[in-house]
Amino acid sequence: MPEIFINGQAVQAGDDQTVMQVARANGIFIPYFCWHPNLSVPGNCRICVVEVEGEGGGSGWLDIACNMPVNKGMRVHTDSPKVLERRKATMQFVTLNHPVDCGICDKAGECTLQDYHYQYNGEPSISRDAKVHATKHYALSERIVLDNERCILCTRCVRFTKEISKTHSLGVIDRGDHSLIRPTEDGAFAKDPYSDNVTDICPVGALLPTQFLHKARVWYLKPTPQVCPGCARGCSIDVWHRKSEWKLKALDAKQNARIDRVTPRDNPEVNGPWVCNKARDLAQHFERARALQPMLKGRPVELAAALEQARQMIASAKSAVALVSNWASNEELAAFAAHLAPRFACRVKTDCQPEPGEVVEDDILIRADKNPNTAGARARFQALPDDARRAFPDDCDLVLVWGEGFNFGQLPPKARIVYLNSWLQPENGHADVFVPISVQTERSGHYTNFQGVVSAFQACFAKPAGVVDAESVFTALALKTAKVTA
Ligand code: SF4
Numbered sequence: 001m002p003e004i005f006i007n008g009q010a011v012q013a014g015d016d017q018t019v020m021q022v023a024r025a026n027g028i029f030i031p032y033f034c035w036h037p038n039l040s041v042p043g044n045c046r047i048c049v050v051e052v053e054g055e056g057g058g059s060g061w062l063d064i065a066c067n068m069p070v071n072k073g074m075r076v077h078t079d080s081p082k083v084l085e086r087r088k089a090t091m092q093f094v095t096l097n098h099p100v101d102c103g104i105c106d107k108a109g110e111c112t113l114q115d116y117h118y119q120y121n122g123e124p125s126i127s128r129d130a131k132v133h134a135t136k137h138y139a140l141s142e143r144i145v146l147d148n149e150r151c152i153l154c155t156r157c158v159r160f161t162k163e164i165s166k167t168h169s170l171g172v173i174d175r176g177d178h179s180l181i182r183p184t185e186d187g188a189f190a191k192d193p194y195s196d197n198v199t200d201i202c203p204v205g206a207l208l209p210t211q212f213l214h215k216a217r218v219w220y221l222k223p224t225p226q227v228c229p230g231c232a233r234g235c236s237i238d239v240w241h242r243k244s245e246w247k248l249k250a251l252d253a254k255q256n257a258r259i260d261r262v263t264p265r266d267n268p269e270v271n272g273p274w275v276c277n278k279a280r281d282l283a284q285h286f287e288r289a290r291a292l293q294p295m296l297k298g299r300p301v302e303l304a305a306a307l308e309q310a311r312q313m314i315a316s317a318k319s320a321v322a323l324v325s326n327w328a329s330n331e332e333l334a335a336f337a338a339h340l341a342p343r344f345a346c347r348v349k350t351d352c353q354p355e356p357g358e359v360v361e362d363d364i365l366i367r368a369d370k371n372p373n374t375a376g377a378r379a380r381f382q383a384l385p386d387d388a389r390r391a392f393p394d395d396c397d398l399v400l401v402w403g404e405g406f407n408f409g410q411l412p413p414k415a416r417i418v419y420l421n422s423w424l425q426p427e428n429g430h431a432d433v434f435v436p437i438s439v440q441t442e443r444s445g446h447y448t449n450f451q452g453v454v455s456a457f458q459a460c461f462a463k464p465a466g467v468v469d470a471e472s473v474f475t476a477l478a479l480k481t482a483k484v485t486a
């Protein structure tokens, strides 16, 4: 392993590493726009320039760290006066035609151009020429809007569609200061199921998701670590929602407890820094109308009455079957296994199927199983057979249905039904006992993905009034005197 020196500090480098990689591995910061750890190296922005000492400490030379292979004994300076002078000139060049949009730009607060301007330049433009104007609001697709004036032509977005999503759906047209990012004419970008990742990797506010456009300043929001439940990959994500100290007053309270946006959380074991677009649309899944009222055959009752009725039905059942949710967390499954499973023949059902038009499976991230914890559930219980009716013995007199997605027409006609579900659905009123349960964004837990990787998620929001965690329902049903409050 060659030893090199960065800012006088001796560091070990891999044979085929670049100065940028070695610096990052050793906690030494070098700025970058076009470089990205998961993409190829175009070396076009020049902001990562560093100085390499000449032989015997002689006059050094400047070059880009992202494309500079390490050489045994080389001495690199990341912030020498020569470097800072060149970096300032580079920032002047990069911002030559960039509009001063920060006050209205959604990227403000997360924009590397803004940060580097203050860190390495901080001066007004030295140009006396008018800025070149370009397309300000170009719809790349229904999901993403492009502001060509803000684009610094780093080509990260182009390389993403070439190297990661492999749709080859973005390119650069024209030349010099008239260069523009444009989608290919076959509409491939609009169909790219990973397209929204370009909005994360764009270092400036040129690519913005329409679903978050002008919705909130990012410093009013906070991320909570979550797991995407959209398929069995279980990508690590951050769910962004309003900080309590920036709570909106005198407006719809839901605005303070809604998913404002979803971004990937880098997890090399599962999804790297990417997610598919389904994760970005999780708000649509979680903001469906909720079931909030415990019921006995459609008649509203207190939670305690519903639980007591369920407890009696379970205690007196002769042949009971439980259909276990594959959206249940490992903790909920453990609680069910400990408290109730011995009284039931348990089968894991499939809560969610692919939606019409959705990409069912690919060789990037997307899995055909559209549920987050099939592996965790099946590690404990058998799968429901394809013909669900085979799971019910002739004398079956009780079925506990946990979660959505089961066709009630397949239930044995004489069996009584205990139903735990989160959504407002007609089946709720047909159950003998209905208990509304919390959703993933209201509780913490773990899922096991199809590879066996266990990932944690944390609660983002409080449960609505009337709703209870499935885990506490199971505990209460097992204990004669237990009390559960919503
Ligand atoms: S749109 Fe953004 S990611 Fe694409 S080239 Fe321009 S600055 Fe880079």
Ligand code: SF4
Binding pocket: 228, 229, 230, 231, 232, 233, 234, 235, 271, 275, 276, 277, 278, 279, 365, 366, 367
């Ligand atoms: S690949 Fe699956 S888990 Fe990952 S973001 Fe897409 S739907 Fe969610």
Ligand code: FES
Binding pocket: 031, 032, 033, 034, 035, 042, 043, 044, 045, 046, 047, 048, 049, 064, 065, 066, 067
């Ligand atoms: S980050 Fe090295 S040239 Fe752009």
